[in-house]
């Protein structure tokens with residue numbers, strides 16, 4: 281039987297050679313490959329700096345620390361996102377104030393202002409599934425209320441909002457290089473992009489035990505460093521990201537064309553250039569459909585079946601959070617289809633045939 285995975289890494293001879301080159305170089309942590317990868321990432325995203333760190337979550341932690349997040353601060357964030365989006369802020373005693381989503385699965389900007397209180401310090405929009413959040417409105421509200429904006433770009437490497445790469449517009453952008461992401465380093469990894477040079481300096485210092493020189497520690501920091509082998513791999517992945525993203529867009533277009541009228545396809549706004557980290561359909565018969573696809577060798581996923589405002593770790597801290605009707609409805613109906621930068625279009629057709637068969641349309 282055919283086997284179609286939900287995602288697959290881009291692994292070529294060039295990637296293997298790059299890893300071997302770094303392995304044989306004799307330098308392993310924060311050396312030449314890391315420096316080059318940081319410069320290339322900053323250039324690609326369009327920021328002055330990119331600071332590599334050991335994961336998105338580590339980067340989020342460094343950011344909140346460097347920006348002085350305090351106990352009782354409030355941050356506006358969608359509930360419909362990966363749990364790590366809210367983990368670092370909770371470690372600092374800050375409260376995630378959950379915002380419902382709109383049809384793009386990103387936060388509904390029309391709901392932001394009503395959730396602002398004197399304790400609100402920032403907004404953390406998530407460019408979920410590779411579709412940018414509506415940043416114009418986010419920044420308008422942030423400016424009006426003197427809030428910072430950190431973009432969660434974990435699923436959106438190369439996605440653009442009105443022509444600009446996500447991660448270049450907020451005070452900082454946070455990226456993940458986990459193996460399922462559009463850009464991976466074949467393990468855990470992440471980076472923070474920013475135009476703020478003082479912030480970038482602080483992040484670099486904090487990720488490396490709070491030091492700027494070898495033996496002097498200016499702050500009590502962390503070990504959230506990056507390594508040469510993964511940087512060498514990431515550099516090859518970065519050279520291929522546009523090609524891989526364009527193919528993801530072709531895959532998405534094929535799904536949308538073949539499945540229209542059968543399941544709800546993800547929308548792409550006219551101001552968005554989405555990079556389809558996920559291709560997420562909606563159907564009331566989600567669980568049955570997933571089983572049917574599994575029986576045909578097709579991998580699917582649910583991102584995410586339990587919204588963050590309903591996670592036990594969160595309700596223990598905040599038992600009386602308001603309901604989010606759209607989020608609570610979509611988590612029961614969403615199903616992620618196989619998609620990656622080299623997925624053959626005939627495999628997409630195989631998936632579409634199986635879906636049409638399930639709904640009796642073929």
Ligand SMILES: Cc1ncc(COP(=O)(O)O)c(C=O)c1O
Nearest residue numbers: 335336337362364365434456458
């Ligand atoms: C939207 C989002 N934010 C944050 C993260 C956390 O990334 P990492 O696993 O690199 O810490 C992920 C990855 O799971 C994610 O999808």
